[in-house]
Amino acid sequence: MQGVAALLPLIGRSVAGAIGAVLLFGLGFGIASITLPHLLVGRYGTAAYASLAGRIAVFSVADKALAPLGALAQAAGYG
Numbered sequence: 001m002q003g004v005a006a007l008l009p010l011i012g013r014s015v016a017g018a019i020g021a022v023l024l025f026g027l028g029f030g031i032a033s034i035t036l037p038h039l040l041v042g043r044y045g046t047a048a049y050a051s052l053a054g055r056i057a058v059f060s061v062a063d064k065a066l067a068p069l070g071a072l073a074q075a076a077g078y079g
Contacts, residue, residue, distance in 0.1 A: 008021045
């Protein structure tokens with residue numbers, strides 16, 4: 001579902017297309033947030049869930065924290 005974002009320039013030319021693409025993109029994130037805990041518990045059990053979820057979250061949180069540095073580097077002219 002998150003692959004719909006690549007189609008946004010094509011289908012987002014109309015208001016209905018843009019709204020549909022944004023809704024499908026959000027649905028993809030919603031499904032992922034529900035599915036990941038279910039898959040972790042199903043595969044590794046509840047005893048290992050917290051440590052595994054924390055290890056997975058480190059990468060996404062670090063990426064979100066470092067994203068402004070990338071924007072700053074781009075604004076400073078770093079290619």
